[in-house]
Amino acid sequence: MDALQSSIAAASSGLEAQSKRLRIAAENLANAQSTGATAGADPYRRKTISFQSEMDRSTGAALVNVAGIEADQRPFELRFDPGNAAADSTGYVKYPNVNPLIELADMREANQSYEANLQVIKQARDLISMTIDLLRSNS
Amino acid sequence: MQELLFQLATSKTSWLAARQAAVAANIANINTAGYRSVDVKPFTELIDDGMLNIPNPSTDDKLLGSSPASAVTAKKGWEVQQSGNSVSLEQEMLKGGEIQQDYALSAGITKTFHRMLLAAAKA
Numbered sequence: 584m585d586a587l588q589s590s591i592a593a594a595s596s597g598l599e600a601q602s603k604r605l606r607i608a609a610e611n612l613a614n615a616q617s618t619g620a621t622a623g624a625d626p627y628r629r630k631t632i633s634f635q636s637e638m639d640r641s642t643g644a645a646l647v648n649v650a651g652i653e654a655d656q657r658p659f660e661l662r663f664d665p666g667n668a669a670a671d672s673t674g675y676v677k678y679p680n681v682n683p684l685i686e687l688a689d690m691r692e693a694n695q696s697y698e699a700n701l702q703v704i705k706q707a708r709d710l711i712s713m714t715i716d717l718l719r720s721n722s
Numbered sequence: 723m724q725e726l727l728f729q730l731a732t733s734k735t736s737w738l739a740a741r742q743a744a745v746a747a748n749i750a751n752i753n754t755a756g757y758r759s760v761d762v763k764p765f766t767e768l769i770d771d772g773m774l775n776i777p778n779p780s781t782d783d784k785l786l787g788s789s790p791a792s793a794v795t796a797k798k799g800w801e802v803q804q805s806g807n808s809v810s811l812e813q814e815m816l817k818g819g820e821i822q823q824d825y826a827l828s829a830g831i832t833k834t835f836h837r838m839l840l841a842a843a844k845a
Contacts, residue, residue, distance in 0.1 A: 585739065586736065586739035586740045586742065586743040587739045587742060587743070589743050589746075590739075590742045590743040590745070590746030590747075591746070593743065593746040593747045593749075593750040594746045594749065594750055596750055597746075597749060597750030597751075597752070600750070600753075601753075604753070633755065634751070634753055634754040634755070635754060636751045636754050636757050643743075644743060644746070644747055645747035645750070645751060645760070646747075646750065647750045647751045647754055692753070695811075696749075696752050696753055699749045699752065699811055699814070699815070700749055700750060702749075702815070702818070703742075703745065703746045703749050703750075703818065706742065706818050706821070706822055707742055707746065709822060710738070710739065710742060710821070710822070710825050713825055713826060713829045714735070714829065716829065716833075717829055717832055717833055717836075
């Protein structure tokens with residue numbers, strides 16, 4: 584395949600990966616206060632996402648895809664709240680191991696990388712249209 | 723003579739397209755742990771190595787059919803992050819700008835030269 588087409592393919596795989604990352608950050612942020620339903624139950628566990636580089640055989644482009652979505656094994660945060668339905672016998676409630684600041688920073692980075700990939704697509708499109716413009720007569 | 727110039731411009735545009743693909747791969751993998759940024763060989767090096775289909779006027783036509791895209795090399799970036807990733811967004815953006823300019827130049831040269839040929843043919 585044409586190199587410009589394969590660069591668009593690589594950039595769109597980047598868009599997809601970054602939007603998945605944004606989704607994971609949004610899920611974490613949305614569930615930042617999700618405790619368990621029964622007494623002493625585990626709350627929402629933070630998810631992490633990792634990427635890997637993958638060679639696309641048909642285009643020869645180094646695409647990116649999601650290597651896996653794992654659970655963050657860091658300990659939960661304990662808060663004393665005896666009135667809560669999820670409180671254990673000692674009155675402590677397990678809250679998710681989500682730090683909203685980290686999620687916001689992650690969202691920001693995903694946003695930036697998404698924009699960079701979009702810019703690559705725009706540039707490749709400009710190059711293609713410059714080539715097509717060679718065919719235009721007297722311009 | 724005419725073929726030489728057209729072929730040079732065509733080789734340059736296909737080299738630039740290959741470079742754009744390398745930039746796209748780098749940017750797509752900007753958050754991939756352990757990814758090393760890549761770049762294509764410099765254009766002058768490819769000409770010196772005779773890897774382009776440019777007929778050399780002094781010797782005979784030598785058509786070594788190797789596309790510039792195959793000459794992708796791992797290149798040392800500006801910085802290596804903790805995760806082992808060596809892509810620098812700023813560097814890639816600069817490269818993108820360079821590619822755009824050079825591509826416009828090559829396309830412009832081709833267009834102008836074609837117009838000159840047409841003018842000569844009509845005269």
